[in-house]
Amino acid sequence: MTLTDIEPFTVQRPAAGQDPSAEVPPAGHFIGGSFVPGSGADTIDVVDPATENVIAQVPAGTAADVDAAVEAALAAQKSWGATTPKERSEVLARIANIIEANRESLELLESANTGKPRAVVEDDVSSTIDTFRFMAGACRTLTSLAGGDYATGHTSVILREAVGVVGVITPWNYPLLMAAWKVAPILAAGNSVVLKPSEQTPLSTLKLAELVAGQIPDGIFNVVTGHGRTVGQRLAEHPAIALVALTGSVVSGQAVAETAARTVKRVHLELGGKAPVVVFPDADLAAAAAGVRNAGFWNAGQDCGAACRVLVHESVAEEFTRLLVQEVSTLAVGAPGAGDGVEIGPMISRPHFERVRAALAEAKAAGLHAAIGGNVLQGPGYFIEPTVFSNVPAGADIASHEIFGPVVTVETFGSTEEAITRANETPYGLSASVWTRDSALSLNVPKALDFGTVWVNSHLVLACEVPWGGFKGSGYGRDLSLYALDDFSRTKHVMINHGA
Ligand code: NAD
Secondary structure, three states, X not given: OOHHHOOXXXXXXXXXXXXXXXXXXXXOEEEOOEEEOOOOOOEEEEEOOOOOOEEEEEEOOOHHHHHHHHHHHHHHHHHHHOOOHHHHHHHHHHHXXXXXXXXXXXXXXXXXXXXXXXXXXXXHHHHHHHHHHHHHHHHHHOOOOOOEEEEOOEEEEEEEEEOOEEEEEOOOOOHHHXXXXXXXXXXXXXXXXXXXXXXXXXXXXXXXXXXXXXXXXXXXXXXXXXXXXXXXXXXXXXXXXXXXXXXXXXXXXXXXXXXXXXXXXEEEEEOOOOOEEEEOXXXXXXXXXXXXXXXXXXHHHOOOOOOOEEEEEOOXXXXXXXXXXHHHHOOOEEOHHHOOOOOEOOOOOHHHHHHHHHHHXXXXXXXXXXXXXXXXXXXOOOOEOOEEEEOOOOOOHHHOOOOOOOEEEEEEEOOXXXXXXXXXXXXXXXXXXXXXXXXXXXXHHHHHOOOOEEEEOOOOOOOOOOOEXXXXXXXXXXXXXXXXXXXXXXXXXXXXXXXX
């Protein structure tokens, strides 16, 4: 196949756009178990990125709104923190059941607010349900070290406690799922939550609040909508918040950590990524190319773990690139309502679309070769062609920074040592993958890679039982698994003197 055989990408569109208006949740903050108006008059437009239509407006929250939510969360946490794991488990299982019973409404809202194809929103909602179910079970297994007599005449008891009120700040790329990754373990450990969704994608989180209102204790789950610099900033600085957890960009993580330091608040950060995909010469090249088709372009590449930076051995680079271009040429771009075949939706917003467009233009100006794609697509909507840059030189800008779009770069390496060094040459440390059939490489290379998750012959497969989180610039703290419960709880040592 040559490039001239490849059909150019076009945007598939539905005859009539989806109308989410019947599902839009009440406009207001969710505080103490009900929706309340914001204290300010400003609002934020919520836009469908596939049509550019405004589909809702939410309050631009203020510090006073955060303070009101923290007050409600503090009051609720006292009794919630005193519940047994069994009682908390029942509440989490109830939330999972409520989401499952309302999945179509959540899917419609999420895809209208993000432009995600049906397969992606279905996966998001299924994973959200599974996260609550997993944490419902996991919280009943929470233990601490057994007590014992470690000093003469003294018995030690080690308690595991909630930390208190947790502030949560979520991104736009998986709005409902990222909320679930935080809220489920935070509630499971006996904390209460004040959550700020991304100002661009608040609808599914507000819908969750609407659905669980009256079904869970009032005040344990609060939502304040608004901007990072106001609502997010107040969550990071509020003295009564014990821990602040953010999923987002490195810059936002740095701002939150700096502010949180002033109150010596615990911080949990899941930040950006630039995942290398290391393809050895013995790999199943067709499987690797298919793996990058899926994991590099899932959610239009707007994924912190996206398989976006291929490092392939020079001896198989040509063959691998041919296979990858062939795979990518079959991706279907479109608006969510255009049918189940759509795989690639739009960028989330006009500014993000412009950022990706600029990155493509800079790469081309630097002389890089787009083996496929490389252009923006006709609007309305913020669509970009699935793109592969081949023969990318070491250190190229587009292969060093998070693009967060449907863009994959292919570099080559000559030796295993070079592959490891080059893969680690990134400020990020979230995830990576290694493609080989060699059993020694399949263990030794992951050990040498500085990333929180390393897949072998796979990429972007997640499960609630295993931790997710990064090293280096990708942050610290773990989502999912029992490790998240560790992060959102604290241990206390009680030592009883029974001597004399
Ligand atoms: P972003 O950093 O722009 O925004 C994330 C959230 O932080 C938003 O709610 C925003 O309002 C808030 N925020 C921004 N500035 C803030 C500040 N100064 N103080 C407090 N809050 C602030 O990120 P985004 O564009 O919404 O999401 C994309 C980013 O998220 C990418 O970098 C991606 O890699 C990352 N991400 C990481 C993971 C992970 O698990 N590591 C998962 C999803 C997304």
